[in-house]
Amino acid sequence: MPSLLDILRKTTDFLQAKGVESARLDAELLVAYALKRVGDGSVPAI
Numbered sequence: 001m002p003s004l005l006d007i008l009r010k011t012t013d014f015l016q017a018k019g020v021e022s023a024r025l026d027a028e029l030l031v032a033y034a035l036k037r038v039g040d041g042s043v044p045a046i
Helices: 004-017 023-039
Strands: none
Touching: 004 023
């Protein structure tokens, strides 16, 4: 299972490749949103 840091790095790399200027911040916000959704039961944990 990848660590949170691994996921942030891969997401940041992906967003940078797509030309997103604030790739790291956007990656952090996306991961935080996903974790919140799993934590509140909106999305089932895998």
